[in-house]
Amino acid sequence: QIDSARLWGSIHETAQFGATAKGGVRRLTLSSEDKQVRDWFRRACEDAGLEVHTDALGSQFGLRKGRDMSKPPVGIGSHLDTQPTGGKYDGILGTLGALEVIRTLNDAGIETETPICIVNWTNEEGSRFAPAMMASAAYVGDFTTDDILSRKDAEGTTVGQALDSIGYRGDKPVGFQKLGCFVELHIEQGPILEAEGKTIGVVDSGQGVLWYDGKISGFESHAGSTPMPLRRDALATLSEIVLAMESIAKKLGPNAVGTIGEAVIANPSRNVIPGEIAFTMDCRSADGAIMDALDRDLRAAIAEIAARRRVEVKIDLVWRKPPTHFDPKLIAAVENAAKTLGYSSRRITSGAGHDACNLNTVMPAAMVFVPCKDGISHNELEDATQPDCAAGTNVLMHTVLAIAGV
């Protein structure tokens, strides 16, 4: 059994790095707050006797030796960055839970056959730089390191510049640390486990993701003197797109979602009809055919709206992540650990993307979910209970022990 109080202490100690007035965390990837939590994590790994390295994209790896060092380690971990108005658990539970597993094994003097490596992946959230799960995507070869290093945030700062500014451009090439498999603990970020009174979610699949950048070019004109029929209003156009996306996602059933999270009017003024808007779109489904339908229906709706309103709408697909199907043997290992420990559990699909989804494309991977209050995440009010966090960490540890061998 892991030390529930110690785990809880780590979560709340690190929550000071970027703490917000409403009890959440604002710790955008590669920000000064992110540097603070990275420094804390590195020291904690060193104190736990791990060999710590940082790769060229800033991901941190802490290695615990096994008896057979020829075997690639069992990877566990998650991320320590957050949304602009994020919570204390998203990513953090999985990273500090992995640290807690190491500390518990150390205290109990348990040696494993296979080494264990705990990881803090850079920019999982995708809020400052696109795409989300950036570093693990580069790790599995979806993007080159140079491509990722040149990605820019809204201020035009590149990933490379941001890494240098906090001193976290590591000396190890991306992929230097081979892993044999990867298990990630996370809060559910949805309402199902709580509603059904289950403690453990055995994640068997994850939604695919489509991310788009959009730009609407209408025509700025005077709010008072431009008759309604003559307008080419960028905001009215966006409004129709937002509602079309909503109805397309609803029509495609419970297994589809669509969101416009960002929209910025250029040079806004009260008495000027908006002429130009930049926006982003996020569409998801666990079903590849539904993803295709989302893309097709959305493009058709946008084309119709743009033509009718005599405006130009440009849509760029900037990221496409197919649905994930986790490794059956690892899924069974998680399920078995939950059962052995006496926790109630159910199979579940992840609504969010996770680094484990990327790793699953090149190695066996799986995930452990615990409930979060009202299913709320990406919100400062995100909450989870200490017993649930401890239960998930115990399941993580027993899964690792089953794979790594004692």
Added chain:
Amino acid sequence: QIDSARLWGSIHETAQFGATAKGGVRRLTLSSEDKQVRDWFRRACEDAGLEVHTDALGSQFGLRKGRDMSKPPVGIGSHLDTQPTGGKYDGILGTLGALEVIRTLNDAGIETETPICIVNWTNEEGSRFAPAMMASAAYVGDFTTDDILSRKDAEGTTVGQALDSIGYRGDKPVGFQKLGCFVELHIEQGPILEAEGKTIGVVDSGQGVLWYDGKISGFESHAGSTPMPLRRDALATLSEIVLAMESIAKKLGPNAVGTIGEAVIANPSRNVIPGEIAFTMDCRSADGAIMDALDRDLRAAIAEIAARRRVEVKIDLVWRKPPTHFDPKLIAAVENAAKTLGYSSRRITSGAGHDACNLNTVMPAAMVFVPCKDGISHNELEDATQPDCAAGTNVLMHTVLAIAGV
């Protein structure tokens, strides 16, 4: 006849203060660009022999003596501030046209019975500080000077601070310069004169304006894991409000418009459902009953949308300006001047608000319109011809001479 080339030269010389790449002007009120054009205007007034004063809200007054100094002067002028992406004529034609009238009278050695005062009113546009036509509203007593001085822009800078920062908080109290009447020359900012091939618009009325500040409070949550039916999406709410306003304005007929010009998502992120949006609304009609209907229908639609989407929407009416009916005698004077000079003309309603609309509440006022290209205004592409600008300025001068007496 005024000097068309000199007028055109003044317009294009001052267009350098805040010139944009697309040929427009960005000269927000009380900005450093506004200081530049004010300095230019003050020197030009002094060179024309006027006695120049600035009031406590930065409005500039240039007085040309008349034979009977016991009579309150005939006021002419407009404003030199622009929208963030504004043009070279909106307000500028009326202010520099007034200067051109003075220069022409000087050159011709014409003395008038009544003095003439040319005015550059502060913050006509209302883009940086609300409401629009701020200084002329204070002049007529709609707001106290202290109230206006404390108004803030989006950065939290007050009007008072902005005046001090460019050295234009004048030593004269607002209202120090009595005026007997006011005539304002302006581009139409709409498509009617051009479409009908008329040179002069004799403005007999102006639309009323309703300005609102709005705030939507929904709930931030995860774009991937929050099912569509559970969302309380602030942007989807805004979208319905935008489209409801559009259809209400259309339904209330050709004599009503409604615009949402500003909308800002708080802490936006691609994968976060927007939780909070601040926005503004601008509704207008020349008919008071239609203004009431706009207000009533909009509030009802917003209440229905908010309740159905389980979000909170707050609406504050920050400005209400009733429709304007200009002075019949001055309207006739403008019409007569156009006829005498041989210009085609028609009566017209102003879609935009103007300082003359404020002044009309306490003294006789009227306006002269000239066509602008495709009716485009509040846009860097705003355009007008040199002959039309000269024609409008001639009509202004002859109207003034008729009122002031030679």
